[in-house]
Amino acid sequence: MRKRLQLIKEALSIGVVTRKYPFIPAEVPEGFRGLPQFDASKCIGCTACGNVCTPNAITFVDDTSLGIRRLEYYLGRCIFCGRCADVCPTSAITITKEFELASLNDRDLRLVIDIKLIKCQSCGRYFTTFRHLNTVAGKLQEGVVDLVNICPECRRKLALDSLIKLGGLK
Amino acid sequence: MHQLISSFEGLQGKVKGINYLNDGVVLVDTTPNSLFDVVNFITRELKGIFTVIIGVDAREIDGSFHNIYVFSLDELKKYVLVRVMLEGSDPKVPSITPLIKGADWSEREIRDLLGIKFINHPDPRKLIVPESWHDGVFPLRKEVSYKLRAHGPYEPYQPRRSEDVIALPYGPYHPLLHEPEYFELHVKGETVIDIEYRGFHVHRGIEKLGEARLTINQIPFVAERICGICGYVHSVCYCQVIEGAAGIEVPERALYIRSLILEIERIHSHLLWLGVACHVLGFDTGFMHAWRIREPVMHLAELLTGNRKTYGINLVGGVRRDLKEEHIDKVIKVLNEVKEGYTKFINYLTGVREVIKRLEGSGLLPRTEAISYGVVGPVARASALKRDVRVDHPYAAYKDVYFKVPVYNDCDNMARLMVRVEEVFESIDIIKQLLDKLPKGPILAENVEVAEYREGFSAVEAPRGEDVHYVMTGKYSRVYRWKVRAPSYSNIPALKVMLHECPLSDAPLTIASIDPCFSCTDRLIVVDVNTGKRFKVPMRALAKGWRP
Numbered sequence: 001m002r003k004r005l006q007l008i009k010e011a012l013s014i015g016v017v018t019r020k021y022p023f024i025p026a027e028v029p030e031g032f033r034g035l036p037q038f039d040a041s042k043c044i045g046c047t048a049c050g051n052v053c054t055p056n057a058i059t060f061v062d063d064t065s066l067g068i069r070r071l072e073y074y075l076g077r078c079i080f081c082g083r084c085a086d087v088c089p090t091s092a093i094t095i096t097k098e099f100e101l102a103s104l105n106d107r108d109l110r111l112v113i114d115i116k117l118i119k120c121q122s123c124g125r126y127f128t129t130f131r132h133l134n135t136v137a138g139k140l141q142e143g144v145v146d147l148v149n150i151c152p153e154c155r156r157k158l159a160l161d162s163l164i165k166l167g168g169l170k
Numbered sequence: 171m172h173q174l175i176s177s178f179e180g181l182q183g184k185v186k187g188i189n190y191l192n193d194g195v196v197l198v199d200t201t202p203n204s205l206f207d208v209v210n211f212i213t214r215e216l217k218g219i220f221t222v223i224i225g226v227d228a229r230e231i232d233g234s235f236h237n238i239y240v241f242s243l244d245e246l247k248k249y250v251l252v253r254v255m256l257e258g259s260d261p262k263v264p265s266i267t268p269l270i271k272g273a274d275w276s277e278r279e280i281r282d283l284l285g286i287k288f289i290n291h292p293d294p295r296k297l298i299v300p301e302s303w304h305d306g307v308f309p310l311r312k313e314v315s316y317k318l319r320a321h322g323p324y325e326p327y328q329p330r331r332s333e334d335v336i337a338l339p340y341g342p343y344h345p346l347l348h349e350p351e352y353f354e355l356h357v358k359g360e361t362v363i364d365i366e367y368r369g370f371h372v373h374r375g376i377e378k379l380g381e382a383r384l385t386i387n388q389i390p391f392v393a394e395r396i397c398g399i400c401g402y403v404h405s406v407c408y409c410q411v412i413e414g415a416a417g418i419e420v421p422e423r424a425l426y427i428r429s430l431i432l433e434i435e436r437i438h439s440h441l442l443w444l445g446v447a448c449h450v451l452g453f454d455t456g457f458m459h460a461w462r463i464r465e466p467v468m469h470l471a472e473l474l475t476g477n478r479k480t481y482g483i484n485l486v487g488g489v490r491r492d493l494k495e496e497h498i499d500k501v502i503k504v505l506n507e508v509k510e511g512y513t514k515f516i517n518y519l520t521g522v523r524e525v526i527k528r529l530e531g532s533g534l535l536p537r538t539e540a541i542s543y544g545v546v547g548p549v550a551r552a553s554a555l556k557r558d559v560r561v562d563h564p565y566a567a568y569k570d571v572y573f574k575v576p577v578y579n580d581c582d583n584m585a586r587l588m589v590r591v592e593e594v595f596e597s598i599d600i601i602k603q604l605l606d607k608l609p610k611g612p613i614l615a616e617n618v619e620v621a622e623y624r625e626g627f628s629a630v631e632a633p634r635g636e637d638v639h640y641v642m643t644g645k646y647s648r649v650y651r652w653k654v655r656a657p658s659y660s661n662i663p664a665l666k667v668m669l670h671e672c673p674l675s676d677a678p679l680t681i682a683s684i685d686p687c688f689s690c691t692d693r694l695i696v697v698d699v700n701t702g703k704r705f706k707v708p709m710r711a712l713a714k715g716w717r718p
């Protein structure tokens with residue numbers, strides 16, 4: 001009996017611990033993994049984020065009739081792991097602290113980024129985005145830059161041809 | 171090491187080969203005909219406790235199915251994996267369930283998912299796949315697409331005592347419950363004489379998903395979602411398996427961080443259980459206080475990892491998020507406060523006579539039965555079995571810390587409560603030791619390359635007991651086979667013993683005492699074997715003395 005009274009005393013001294021959320025906003029600490037935010041102006045369409053995204057929240061389609069690569073992000077599938085932000089080479093994705101994401105409209109949960117594709121100078125097929133190429137070209141030495149706007153397949157063929165010409169391969 | 175290998179010499183000709191997968195895991199090859207002798211030798215001479223059977227469809231590799239029987243040799247600190255290769259066209263093997271009760275589920279699971287026949291298995295019913303599943307389609311076989319879904323009309327589950335039972339129009343898939351699982355208690359008057367269990371309604375085919383669609387570094391994030399309370403154990407266990415199979419050297423600091431987060435998880439999981447146990451006892455004050463004490467631990471997890479529950483910090487080769495210097499003081503401060511509040515609470519709880527009376531002597535699981543079912547974690551430790559993966563098969567940073575493993579001989583619900591109560595104190599202490607010794611340096615291995623068709627096996631002590639994972643790596647940075655065995659898988663079958671001859675009113679508590687991912691067991695069906703009547707009863711009513 002005495003112990004029981006003790007707990008009542010204890011409970012009174014602690015008071016109410018339940019928070020009045022959502023009437024009072026809930027705080028989350030620095031480093032909380034919430035909504036990933038995309039900066040469309042920085043995205044180069046390299047597809048790295050889509051490759052690591054476990055639940056396929058980020059997907060890519062190349063639309064050759066419009067000549068664009070479309071990044072689609074669907075919040076409904078996102079597990080907020082933040083891996084996409086880890087691997088993005090241009091820091092186009094940042095993980096925010098935002099977590100109140102419910103919406104009555106499915107469209108609010110979707111984000112689309114369109115990036116222009118570029119054609120291979122040799123075979124004429126779309127093979128990567130314009131921005132991606134620009135970024136890569138910026139990092140290359142002169143001489144190699146000529147080969148940049150040629151798709152990997154044609155590049156392989158060209159390389160092979162030149163090898164044969166040099167007599168490297170018989 | 172060699173001692174163990176030479177101990178197999180007595181089996182002459184019956185063992186085809188012995189290899190070390192790594193320091194703590196021995197792989198023994200044998201044939202289906204010699205399986206009984208090898209299993210008997212391991213359980214009797216080496217005191218091995220059955221863990222799980224892993225089935226692998228290895229037809230692409232060597233034209234056969236593999237069955238791998240896992241035993242834990244707690245005293246020798248080793249796992250023994252006994253592998254038999256079965257013919258690809260018609261795989262069959264003698265059932266070991268007559269020798270080891272705990273093997274029942276494993277064998278039925280493999281029969282359902284891989285189509286391996288177990289000769290003389292006592293129970294022909296399905297375990298995992300729904301009753302209406304496609305005949306002759308075994309989902310874990312490689313030719314079956316992971317997109318295949320069950321078809322056909324709903325066929326109700328057939329309990330074994332069907333003659334006493336009225337068919338149930340609307341079963342365990344209650345739309346409001348958190349997790350559908352189905353218990354059926356068979357009662358004589360007010361005494362339970364048997365139970366039926368049908369689970370796996372929410373089997374998500376995670377293993378198949380991992381094998382079919384995910385890459386090696388994506389699986390930790392899915393593994394973490396296997397459990398809604400202690401998911402981090404799965405992610406750690408999976409990473410350890412790959413790291414072991416690929417020989418990746420994980421930086422010390424990462425190992426410490428993993429141990430630290432694992433202990434935080436144990437604290438919040440045990441506190442959650444304690445609250446729910448109080449709730450089941452009809453003692454809601456206790457429930458609220460336990461959860462009040464738990465909340466700061468959740469905030470701590472959020473601060474350190476970025477989320478309350480799905481920490482998402484593991485990658486193969488280490489962790490993604492470092493522990494910040496400025497957070498260390500905060501951790502210590504919160505833990506001290508938790509400890510203070512918790513001590514007071516426990517002191518109070520163990521002084522409430524009604525609580526103690528309900529717990530003492532109920533839900534008995536004798537030690538011999540505990541071994542036969544191969545129970546794990548607090549359930550084992552409350553039945554006088556001193557087994558704890560952290561000590562028996564050390565991983566992460568547990569070799570560097572000192573802690574007590576509480577063991578009780580009473581085998582009852584009280585013992586299971588006390589084990590968990592003490593473990594919280596130990597975990598707080600472990601975290602402090604880890605922070606004291608926390609090494610500096612990198613947190614992620616640089617070179618993570620995984621060769622194909624390597625096997626790995628590892629275990630982690632989850633709050634509910636031993637969690638084991640097995641992986642055979644595949645091509646292109648994928649896994650060929652990923653097997654998960656969560657702790658409740660070993661503990662739930664033992665309820666048959668715990669509930670035998672127990673008064674009906676103790677049943678919810680006893681079911682709760684194994685901490686079976688709790689939300690599963692909210693409601694149960696009571697069948698009066700004398701009259702065949704069935705009642706649907708909420709757990710709470712039962713706990714408060716419901717009578718048929």
Ligand code: SF4
Nearest residue numbers: 053078079081082084
């Ligand atoms: S946070 Fe994770 S799940 Fe969400 S989009 Fe990024 S990688 Fe995908």
Ligand code: SF4
Nearest residue numbers: 043044046047049088
């Ligand atoms: S990783 Fe970054 S740059 Fe590449 S596609 Fe994704 S958002 Fe764009």
